[in-house]
Amino acid sequence: MKANKKLGQNFLIDEKVLEKINALFSVEKEDMILEIGSGMGALTKYLVKKGCPVVAYEIDRRMQPYLDKLPNLKVYYQDFLGCDLSSVLNSHALYVVANIPYYITTPIIEHVLKYIIPDKMILLVQREVAERFCATPNSRNYGYFTVYLRHYFNIMKAFDVSPTAFLPIPKVNSAVVILEKKKDIENVLEKQFFEFVKQAFGQKRKILKNNLKEYWPIIAPILEEKGYSLNVRAEELSYEMFLVLYFAVFGNNIS
Numbered sequence: 001m002k003a004n005k006k007l008g009q010n011f012l013i014d015e016k017v018l019e020k021i022n023a024l025f026s027v028e029k030e031d032m033i034l035e036i037g038s039g040m041g042a043l044t045k046y047l048v049k050k051g052c053p054v055v056a057y058e059i060d061r062r063m064q065p066y067l068d069k070l071p072n073l074k075v076y077y078q079d080f081l082g083c084d085l086s087s088v089l090n091s092h093a094l095y096v097v098a099n100i101p102y103y104i105t106t107p108i109i110e111h112v113l114k115y116i117i118p119d120k121m122i123l124l125v126q127r128e129v130a131e132r133f134c135a136t137p138n139s140r141n142y143g144y145f146t147v148y149l150r151h152y153f154n155i156m157k158a159f160d161v162s163p164t165a166f167l168p169i170p171k172v173n174s175a176v177v178i179l180e181k182k183k184d185i186e187n188v189l190e191k192q193f194f195e196f197v198k199q200a201f202g203q204k205r206k207i208l209k210n211n212l213k214e215y216w217p218i219i220a221p222i223l224e225e226k227g228y229s230l231n232v233r234a235e236e237l238s239y240e241m242f243l244v245l246y247f248a249v250f251g252n253n254i255s
């Protein structure tokens with residue numbers, strides 16, 4: 001089948017990589033696996049053997065003859081970004097496992113998180129993106145999305161995947177990342193917290209003082225006390241430090 005580049009179709013053909021992804025998690029029979037972008041079912045054929053229901057989304061109808069052969073699988077042939085997950089999910093653990101179309105990595109994760117925080121997400125993504133997810137403050141790839149994910153998950157890179165594991169061979173390197181739901185997710189007003197963090201990163205070259213002008217009288221003494229320069233940039237602050245600043249500005253009164 002001719003791969004549709006616009007749909008990010010790089011099919012996994014290396015069974016060793018598929019086995020390694022599959023070995024990264026186990027499920028109970030009541031749980032659910034969600035796969036986004038099943039393609040011809042390279043990964044799906046392992047997922048359906050795990051022992052719990054598998055729900056998949058695939059935008060390209062040409063994949064139907066391959067996917068319909070697999071047992072224990074419900075496929076929705078539609079754009080995942082337009083789906084209503086609330087009617088699909090059950091109340092047990094959710095595992096999102098996918099070799100996702102790279103062109104919509106961030107929107108896919110955001111779309112899932114609108115409905116649920118999965119217990120585990122095992123995602124094959126572009127290596128640079130994996131590095132962004134796992135980045136620490138002061139590193140090149142650290143940014144708003146790193147902090148956003150860190151709020152919900154403990155994140156680790158599992159392993160790199162060579163371009164030759166795919167067909168057609170992509171121009172970029174890839175990696176598998178694991179996002180594991182935190183046991184105690186901080187109690188913040190999420191919209192407010194994420195807007196605060198986004199504003200802090202605001203204009204890339206600007207120091208925090210300029211991006212968070214209106215909060216600066218509250219923030220500055222805290223930064224000083226913690227030993228930061230007053231020329232600090234958002235890129236230097238950990239997720240935990242953002243929380244400290246957020247609580248100082250907005251208080252702890254979260255209902």
Ligand code: SAM
Binds near residue numbers: 012040043058060
């Ligand atoms: N899982 C298969 C594999 O590993 O060989 C295919 C992976 S391929 C990187 C990404 C798949 O996502 C393609 O089959 C593509 O058609 C599908 N896809 C792209 N955009 C999508 C969307 N918005 N919603 C659902 N599936 C999508």
